[in-house]
Amino acid sequence: MSDKDDNKMTIIATKGTFDWAFPPFIIASTGVAMDKEVTIFFTFYGLNLLLKDTSKLRVSPLGNPGMPMKMPFGPKWLQKIDFGPRIPNILWSIPGTEALVTWLMKKTMAKHGVAKLEDLRDMCQEFDVKFIACEMTVELFGFNKEDFIDGVEFAGAASYFDEAATGDHHLYM
Amino acid sequence: MADETLDASGLNCPLPILKTKKALSKMSAGQILEVISTDAGSVKDIEAFCNQTGNKLISNVEDGGKFVFTIEKV
Numbered sequence: 001m002s003d004k005d006d007n008k009m010t011i012i013a014t015k016g017t018f019d020w021a022f023p024p025f026i027i028a029s030t031g032v033a034m035d036k037e038v039t040i041f042f043t044f045y046g047l048n049l050l051l052k053d054t055s056k057l058r059v060s061p062l063g064n065p066g067m068p069m070k071m072p073f074g075p076k077w078l079q080k081i082d083f084g085p086r087i088p089n090i091l092w093s094i095p096g097t098e099a100l101v102t103w104l105m106k107k108t109m110a111k112h113g114v115a116k117l118e119d120l121r122d123m124c125q126e127f128d129v130k131f132i133a134c135e136m137t138v139e140l141f142g143f144n145k146e147d148f149i150d151g152v153e154f155a156g157a158a159s160y161f162d163e164a165a166t167g168d169h170h171l172y173m
Numbered sequence: 174m175a176d177e178t179l180d181a182s183g184l185n186c187p188l189p190i191l192k193t194k195k196a197l198s199k200m201s202a203g204q205i206l207e208v209i210s211t212d213a214g215s216v217k218d219i220e221a222f223c224n225q226t227g228n229k230l231i232s233n234v235e236d237g238g239k240f241v242f243t244i245e246k247v
Contacts, residue, residue: 026186026187029187029191030187030190030191032194033187033190033191033193033194033222033226034190034194034221034222034225034226035225035226112185113183113184113185113188113212114185114186114188115184115185115187115188123191127191127194
């Protein structure tokens with residue numbers, strides 16, 4: 001274990017959809033596993049990632065042309081088809097499609113042995129990743145602090161700078 | 174002969190690394206951990222992990238779709 005100051009790493013997590021919930025927790029947990037000291041600053045929609053109940057997090061195919069869409073089950077030929085570019089965007093505005101696509105993404109992840117969101121987050125906490133929730137956006141969006149998991153600090157942008165004052169590895173997600 | 178064995182088969186990035194870290198943290202210096210993984214990405218990743226953490230990658234063998242890593246804890 002190194003205790004060098006330049007071993008610090010920070011991540012600013014700004015996105016609150018199911019898909020974008022993964023990168024901050026994957027990079028943070030791996031960083032700590034590789035002896036970095038990691039802080040994640042959650043702001044704006046990123047605050048969703050700290051909720052006790054993450055079941056409301058969704059991935060939206062609407063206006064998301066980069067998202068490959070393949071079936072996680074069925075015959076092999078079917079699983080190979082990327083429906084992403086084939087389905088007109090307008091269909092994704094039908095109620096329920098977001099929930100359906102989120103469910104399919106969870107199935108695909110489970111099939112590929114990808115960790116569950118809560119498990120990755122738990123592992124981050126177990127490895128002492130520091131979670132800071134942006135106080136201003138907590139109030140702005142009317143979140144209740146009780147809705148967040150334990151072990152979250154509430155602070156502002158200046159605290160982020162304090163965390164990021166040392167180290168040379170700072171990411172915005 | 175390994176002191177501990179970690180079977181990370183079926184798990185995907187970053188779980189093999191996280192589980193390796195956890196397993197090593199319970200061991201003492203000089204002990205040998207054997208990690209079994211089916212994630213092809215872990216070949217480069219375990220190497221990078223050892224590079225950064227100073228643990229010694231003694232061997233790395235592929236055996237019918239399974240990757241077996243032998244790591245000595247520093």
